């Protein structure tokens with residue numbers, strides 16, 4: 143559950159796509175009423191996507207002039223004039239983004255001193271299905287609950303970024319079949335309004351676009367493992383070949399902030415996706431027509447974006463995993479486009495990753511490349527665009543191995559072992575040559591540490607890196623989001639500049655490095671696992 147508070151002023155309540163529970167929304171409204179909040183905004187039916195929350199917090203001003211300056215926590219044990227008085231204001235996330243570590247740490251400390259909470263139990267449940275304002279009056283003054291259609295705010299913002307007319311023309315081409323899978327998350331509501339009603343896609347383009355509290359029994363993760371129906375429809379499941387899959391397919395996660403981009407029988411890695419968007423943004427997306435302020439990626443994301451930044455002479459930043467690090471750069475005007483290997487892509491229009499934005503960005507690139515070609519023989523396809531990109535910038539073969547729910551002490555020992563190994567490059571290279579003689583030398587090994595160029599804060603222990611002479615990398619990290627035991631993520635990347643070799647099968651190209659990574663780390667010995675849980 144996301145909640146946003148400016149004490150004494152406004153609160154945006156949204157069901158995070160992953161956990162949207164209507165009962166929880168009613169509880170938060172009752173707590174807000176008892177804790178000095180004056181106005182609550184609720185997305186109709188609780189269906190606020192994470193990007194829409196960020197957009198609402200940044201843009202929305204109520205009829206009474208109150209602004210949805212968002213924070214994220216209800217101050218239980220509210221004590222006017224007392225020590226917690228400034229809590230909501232001090233920790234407000236006015237930029238609409240996720241909270242930085244310094245703030246979440248302080249919130250955690252604060253939770254340890256909470257002794258009671260206030261709740262207006264007598265307040266009747268609000269009707270969150272109907273758009274409109276309900277006003278209540280209480281001893282502390284009036285309390286308004288406004289239910290609004292968040293797609294209106296979001297579409298207004300998207301229209302200031304993209305050229306909807308050129309995307310409409312692309313979608314009107316009989317040769318361009320489009321498919322969008324919301325995996326029964328909140329994106330479905332936005333997809334119908336934007337792709338079908340605004341841009342003219344056919345209703346049949348939408349898969350699983352009815353939000354369901356249980357996601358229809360599926361797992362709303364936009365990747366090749368969980369977006370099964372889309373993967374089949376796009377012709378990517380070899381056991382279920384399709385005659386003529388759509389030209390373009392995309393999926394969203396439960397709260398619509400992440401995305402997967404597919405072409406006909408073709409998968410675009412998230413690392414390539416952000417690099418390709420950055421390389422084409424100025425030509426294809428009106429919002430960026432005067433140039434990019436800079437680009438950024440998370441450390442484990444492949445270096446495809448680095449090559450684009452170097453070629454186009456753009457400011458470039460490598461930050462730890464977590465969107466909050468991009469927010470600081472954007473607030474300082476240093477970064478326009480950013481992305482993560484974990485299927486998050488976005489820009490400085492908000493301070494969150496944005497799954498629908500990413501799809502509109504790809505549709506804009508396709509519309510731009512095909513603008514004089516819509517009646518021609520063949521459209522420029524997603525695969526053509528990626529192939530041209532590799533020919534220009536080289537290809538970063540990339541894969542991620544996840545070992546989920548590993549015994550936490552084994553995972554810690556593995557990380558400790560890898561750090562210790564880093565004390566001697568000669569030793570590392572001796573071990574590696576004993577495993578495979580056909581990989582290049584490790585030239586640098588470290589634990590990634592980041593100094594935020596804006597506020598000077600330092601984030602340590604952000605993943606263990608082995609960097610090779612030919613631009614290849616091995617990265618080991620412990621996930622910050624796994625829910626049981628520990629999740630080890632192993633990222634394997636190999637750079638290929640020779641355009642005659644960029645079309646190779648990815649798993650085949652990466653096989654030598656995979657072998658090195660598993661043997662160098664003693665993965666099986668430390669985890670007891672002979673294979674990863676998920677390969678992306």
Ligand SMILES: O=P(O)(O)OC[C@H]1O[C@H](O)[C@H](O)[C@@H](O)[C@@H]1O
Pocket residue numbers: 463464465482484486620621622623624631
């Ligand atoms: O790799 P993990 O630590 O599990 O994190 C995976 C992802 O989790 C969240 O979605 C964060 O917002 C992302 O920034 C991060 O990339």
